Amino acid sequence: MSKPYMLTYDLNSPGQNYDEVIKTIENDISTVCCKYWESSYLFRSNLTTKQMIDKLKPYLDKGDRFFITEIVNNKTGWLTPKQWDFINENIYD
Template identity: 55%
Template sequence: MSKPFMLTYDLNSPGQRYTEIKEIIESELSSGEWCHFWDSTYLLRSNLSASEMMDKLKAKADSGDKFFITEIVKNEYSGWLTEDPWKYIKEHIVY
């Protein structure tokens, strides 16, 4: 069963492979449910562990790139968003 995660990243020079990283996140890491409401941050559901996700990202990462992946604990999240993002997050990510 998939679990909810937050993945955030900062791609530094020289390569900055944003397109390739986004494709990996959306098609290889995500179990089909993800949102990208912020620059360089995703909320997603995945059947992989955080370390398994990182292993897949390393293939396209440069040595200066930075990533942080953490599982979201149900009912232990908060933020200040408009209604539409909250609705999507509650129905597709942290249900």
Template identity: 55%
Template sequence: MSAYMITYDLNKSGQDYDNVIKAIKDSSISWCSYWKSSYLIKSNLTSNQIFDNIKSYLDSNDRLIIVEAKKTNYQGWLSEEQWKFIKDNIFNYFDI
């Protein structure tokens, strides 16, 4: 099980955001999206498997990156409630 940050830009007008978002959520055990076009997820899948679930909804001019996130190295500006959700639902599986 891993945590991943996924961010994307769909660069052609009329893109199918709904299916991209559904594919991200379907790849997740838990997820949050406190940012435009970005998700922090917990998943049993690898980054390649997650990408495979999403790629059919992307065009060649779109951009997407999936990066593994570690509990031991993160920082940001979020509300206390948002941090609590991330710690309790995304990073809660780490034995650190």
């Protein structure tokens, strides 16, 4: 059963391969996601947070930072109506 998560990251070493990190998040970790922020994702996943990090490890080094947390439907912020509709219909189904 998929759950909603928020993931944020900083790849701090020069020459990092952002493409592989993004591809892994979008294709291997999430079942549906939105990326309305520079280095953060809101998504649903069937994986545990440990399983997510294990999939990302090949593309990370000691200088990188990741934070993944399961989230609840208690939110507010400044997004467009279209973005809120997507979140409400796909992340908090």
